[in-house]
Amino acid sequence: MSSSELHYLEAYELSLLIRSRRVSPVEITEAMLARIGQLDGDLHSYASVTAELAMDQAREAEQELMRGQCRSPLHGIPIAYKDLFCTAGVPTAGGMPIRSQFVPQEDATVVARLRDAGAVMLGKLQMTEGAFAIHHPESTPPNNPWNAGHWTGASSSGCGVATAAGLCYASLGSDTGGSIRFPCAANGLTGLKPTWGRVSRYGALELAASLDHIGPITRSARDALFMLSTIAGHDPRDPTSSPSVCLEIPGIEDSFRGLRVGIDEAWLTEGVDPVIQEALQQVMAVIRDGGGLLQVVRVPDTRAVSANWEAHCGVQAAVAHADTYPQHAPQYGPALSRLIDGGRALSGMDYQHILLDAQCFTGKMDALFKDLDLLLAPVQPYAAPTHEQLANLAQDAEANRRLIQFTSPFNISGHPCISLPCGFAESGLPIGCQFIAGKGEEGVLCRAGMALQQVTDWHRARPFA
Template sequence: MNYFDETIASVHQKLANRQLSVAELNQATIQRIQQLNPTLNSFLAVNDQPVPETSVDSEQLLAGIPLAIKDNILTKQLKTTAASKILSNFQSVYESTVTTKLLAAGMHNIGKTNMDEFAMGSSSENSAFGPVKNPWNLQKVPGGSSGGSAAAVAAGEVLAALGTDTGGSVRQPASFNGVFGIKPTYGRVSRWGVIAFCSSMDQVGVLSRHVADSALILQTMAGYDPHDNTSSSQPVPNFSAINADVRGLKIAVPDEFMGDGVAPGVRQQVQHALDLLAAQGAQIDTVQLPHAQYAVQVYYIIASSEASSNLQRYDGIRYGYRSTEVQNLEDVYVHSRSEGFGDEVKRRIMLGTFALSAGYYDAYFNKAAQVRTLINQDFEKVFQNYDLIVGPTAPTTAFDLGSRIDDPVVMYMNDILTIPANLAGLPAASVPVGLADGMPVGVQLIAPAFGEQTIFNTAQVLENETNFLAQRPQIGGQN
């Protein structure tokens, strides 16, 4: 099975026409993963159980399709570790809402993908089980935290994968790996069964090579969930009804997204994409998002504060890793957490606990929340006159493994362009449009709340016009 030549629709057609069986597809996918995973380390677990042979009718568009699932999304079939030593042997007793819906549609959980521990990171180097490699260049990071999912799709191991996006963790690895990745509106998709990092920003997203494949999966897993009181009752459109037409679309390009910090090669590819959209009839103007410059600082105060609260549950008592070097109850807490959590997770817990402490709450957390409101208002003002905001997904292409892991501030700045959409809860996606220095470049599309269809329509135009998918990565694609 060469997934580079396939889409969900084309594979479905082969299954429905009996040219291919579900068991054959599953086995071919497992063989592909087993062939590439020793090089990429994109999967932490592979579901090698044989699937029952079932017939696929023309209406079951997702039936029999293997799906890779980020390892912070609970599944009953495979362990869920969040790439952390503290959960290295954790087996969930229930299935997340998103996987429940996709399994009910006939998809098959083919494996759990590697990631930054507890989704904290921008390079997938913070995993307790080793870093993920970028299939375009094994010396480069795949981005994070959904780096395993992005690398698996980019290398042709699977057609699609689930990721989670708290500050850019679907879009940035999508950009670094040359695939499409979308983070829906906050509340569009249930967070029930997703290991919490920052509850006010976490959202499950989809990565795939083709825009239409993500649209089909998102519409299947979206919708209100009584288990999640932050999920929205907003009706879910038929995202698959993509209209690849941008005539009359009003696009805003923020000055702040195209500044000096953006690498020249990235800016060139983004400008090329904007020129393509203009040639197709879109109106493009420059705008300002004046408070976007504070997004990284605001994000790391709010996200770390929520993380310090959410990660209290890992105490060495109820579940997860427990240290054996203990003499009393306090030792259980201290040693289990010290030994079980990695450096980046500890850093964020300490930062968040500090920001929430009595003497500093007003100076840090409360102030960050106020600036978050200003960032939201900037977006609202732009969307009064425009349909879409467009700019680079990341300021650079994928950087070298090990080059930034020891400098957290430099690493944090890598998410400067993706974080604002999370703070505002807006839908956003990364679309691959070209190469700079041999590595993929993604363009970010941000829409008003529940405006995912506008993103899919525009992304399809870019997929058609750039012909980026003719490119193949070094690993898997044999370019």
């Protein structure tokens, strides 16, 4: 197989080729760096490319594999990181010019775990300012490889573009209100937002501590499973990380058989474009044909928590940026400034009402999953908007709430979600659905994702050659 045929493989497919010695990590990394050089001048997905480091790690992986030492299925696989994860000796700006000269002395825990698994780091990926909604005015936003006139999907934008365009085999992103799931829906990818606490946040730039989730952006549910199994687990440096054990990968089957999947028809249709509704119906048919049990449920009202999300996030962002804001406010872009200013202005009593609403919603969701394995939902109520439509959302609080109504509630409740491609809009843009599960049930999510992708090929569509 020539290197030109490799760039769109799933990471696990590539891993099999590496371990059978049909291709080498050095060959793959060279080809990937060449492709980045060829295409990223137009796509702008990378904040920095660490070519020398990547080749050093690829050569080390190749030598180890030649000696029969295989660290993991990710050994020798070139991946990239959202630019909010600390990387020793490599700038970590978080989409913020004010941090452009920040060079960490150590890796974030998730970076260290992937490095120890033998993954090759290609570089750092572009993101919105501080992981909020909009790129800083001095930054060049990534372009959607499916259509440059449309949204790339919030803060993990570079992750979505690079993974979809064949500029890395997987990437690591973060999700505070939907920023793993939105880029996956916009770019035709699979992404996993784990249970809050499942993955250490140590060494990751904070937006909102109780809402931030770290997870993989990949080309398949199987790849997401392998990435998550590598980065998950307790970290003494992050006291909020849960004492969870690794997922038992061999025991996870790719079948819907016996899974109870909740369907709330009103929630799935109210204000949701017909093309999204039709895609969800196709997913339901796959579940039913695969032996899954569709159950009619009523999802707890998400309107309050999605409407409160920005204020909830803003208070915590104000805390996260207290060392530099408002002292250096002129160096901040307008969107992040507005978020922090709103958080600083909110009264303690008003924030307590937001917290009580969040606790109430979380308790109701926990109760729902006592008799349910999965909940089916869209990622968003329409396909990726144009840049003009996205700009208008910022001026319309209700339109913005509608955009995040299926994502942000589960950042607030901490439940895990997997985003999956489920079809295409008339424009040709990919669209996504998601499964939500009970806390700690990422194995069930990956099982459902693999089952869907076993009998459909939406996840194999690519934006260009």
